[in-house]
Amino acid sequence: MNNYLLMRDEFVLLGIILLLLVAEIMLIGKNRKAVVGIATGLFIVHTLVGFLPLAEGTMFGGSFRTNHLLHNMKSIMNVGVVILLLQTWTWAREEWSHKGRVTEFYFLIFSTLLGMYYMISSGDFLMFFLGLELASLPVAGLVAYDLMKMRSAEAGVKFILMAGVSSAVSLFGISMIYGISGSLYFSEIAQNFHLSGLGALGLLFFMSGLAFKISLVPFHFWTPDVYEGAPVPVTSYLSVISKAAAVFALAIVLFLIGREFVSVWKPAIYWMAVLTMTVGNLFALRQKNMKRFLAFSSVAQAGFILLGILSYDQMGMTSVVYFSAIYIFSNLATFGVVQVISLKTGREQMDDYNGLYRTNPKLALVMLLGLFSLAGIPPVAGFFGKFFLFMAAAAHGYYWLVIIGVINVTISLYYYLLVVRAMFLRKSDTPIESFQAEIPVKIGLALAVVGILFLGLYSPFYDFILNLTTNI
């Protein structure tokens, strides 16, 4: 029985999900605003509980596995979700609670998070696929949350179709791998999985399914439309938490079963990295809508993470987790600002941000820090994240890839500076007027800023992650 405690994170989250359903029934006819507080509060408790140490081990004959690395990956995602929930406080309370549709938001978000937990913690492909599906399907509901808006509904349909196809491709790949190795368990596959044409094809199919979720080029076409159509909090969730989870899953599975197939997937990842960085950047250059802009920027960012996966050792894994954690904070800071402004004024174009610093200096500074962190400018955290990714890649002699990477960093700096230019340099006749955000939203933004400022400079954080990845 003690063994079941290994699934503590999952159980607590499931408990919260069920509790929310009950709360929904109890609150009929009453003020739904309370749900926002309850859900956010419960999740904060869950996150704090998640910080408690957890034993390592497996359950269900190896279907479910957990260790310190996996556990802390979940904690990193939890922190991201906490920040996100705080930032969506006003949105949920003011926009949705009086329409009686606020519980679903939390229910869906927590369900997909639960799916990601299982995806990361899976010990076989069955559990992995269940996790993948649980992580994907609720997102469609979230994307189409704003049903009355055409774009939102359209984005929802687009997402569910794409997610369905990519899951199917992944499943096809899994079936090939099963056919070759005769097992679904990662540990057994790793032993019986030898280089063969079918196996290589299976692995590539499986990877392309995940590439859809991370929106790596050339599997990224759904990203901008869905990001633009979805409500901002959902976009934020998709581009931050969902992406990080998929990256973690890809890294873990490749580390577990990919050793024999290095010659197959390394070139694939190499070229996907080149394409993702470059294409994401080039498309981001011309975007005028902040959500689309951040969508493409997050496509490009995912390309950089692949450098860490490519190096395929402890240092690479560390830099992947480290960068992802920093990326979560950086992107949440930028999305947080976009969200606050979109909610207060309904304006989402880059030109609307003209003169923002003069009316809302604090928001502009948060945005500035977030963008600098994404662009990799010291002394904020993003610099360290990118530097260590490049170090990991250079350690294996991928100097040309590093050169392509740094060129892309410079290109990305251009479009990040466009936003800075709008906020600081430009003036506007109709600037976004000065306003105050609610306290929880402010805390959400402040947490992101603290992460950006200190995660990089504070080196024990890196050492902490390094310790987690020792027995990968």
Added chain:
Amino acid sequence: MDILSLLVVIPVITVLVLFFINDNQMVRIISALGIGIETILTLFIAKGFMAERAAGNSSEFLFTRDTVWFESLNIHYFVGIDGIALAMLLLTAIVLLAGIFISWNIEDLTKEFYVSLIILGTGVFGFFISLDLFTMFLFYEVAVIPMYLLIGIWGTGPKEYAAMKLTLMLMGASAVLLVSILGIYYYSGMTFNMQEIAQMEMPIHAQRFFFPLAFVGFGVLGALFPFHTWSPDGHASAPTAVSMLHAGVLMKLGTYGAFRVAMYLMPQAANEYSTFFMGLAAIGVIYGAFGAIRQTDLKYINAYSSVSHLGLIFFGMMALNKTAYTGAVLQMISHGLMTAVFFALIGMLYGRTHTRDVRKMGGLLKILPFIAVVYVIIGMASLGLPGLSGFVAEMNIFVGAFQNPDFIHRVFSVLAVSAIVVTAVYILRVVGMMLMGPVKNEAFYKLPKAVWYERVGALLVLLPVIAIGLAPMWLTTLIQESLGHIVEHLAAYGH
């Protein structure tokens, strides 16, 4: 805490204090106070440094402090200075302090201006004290990025274009530099410690690949031809204090880095590539000088003259001998001071006449005696008049360059020397058109004379120019002591 880290801590504290102050006058006073303390500290360090040297301490770097930062990656916070770094620190402190005074009249977003300016200064101070490549690179980027806001918000003319061009070119260069730093790291046994790397011999094929990356990476910031194109636009659009700091100090990050990182750590490749880069530098010297002749905008004239003078620095470095190195380092200091004064004066003139076109000015000597006299003095320094700092530096560079007897070096040297004549043309032409002769514009008679903060700012930088010119020995000794190590190191792989 060690004394060198204070150089970074004091500006950071100043910035933090500034965040809580909303009164413009208080912001100015606190900035001046913070950087004033910084300057005094720098002088104090200089005194301590010379005392140590006089006491016979001959280790390469003094005041070192080595703290482990990222242990598993062998990244350290490692600081220390030698004579060259010390000279650069003095230069930075003086120019930064002068910049604070010169900017006294900025009213729009005053606090933000000073915060950005001091963050830039922090980066520069940090860069010069760093002996660990990672820390150095970090400070380099910290120094560059505030330029975007400084030019973009407070600049003039096509400022958005200039700011973006400058930032992207410099950050692009730093990206190239990053590749080279990683290469150095992995080919010298996974360390960023410059002292250790210098002891190790990187494989020659790695040096051949990474030396150009490092040299060009820093060279862009030092306006090495043909990567100088950001510099005229950037300087022309930047506000006065930023032009001063940028041409005076920031560009020296490029030359200093090219010397300390590229050449010092990869000496074999430096020898191999020397002719090529010497050629580029010589072209830059000539090109910059002729470019300056053709310009009518004061800031453009100075920007091109900077390209020419910085070309001389690279030229001296690539001559690969001690005399020329000494000249190159002296030129860094001398040009830093001169160009800072130039830009300060141009800012004052522009603030009064609202034009930077030399053709529209005339006879200003009668109306603005202080500004005009300082301009003439500094112009003389710039064209290398004996008794001022420019002469000492250029003399050393040319004497050094002529020590290479082969044909190609001779050709380059002759070319570079001939640029002195061209320099005289554009300096004297400006002095003649702008300061002498009849007053072209009646409205100029009402122009106000220089106010106190302008005088303080200009004199702060002018006095060292004269001091170095008259008594260069203390500085050359300081530099040559430290050059000893580097020269031996580079000579060991010489022709």
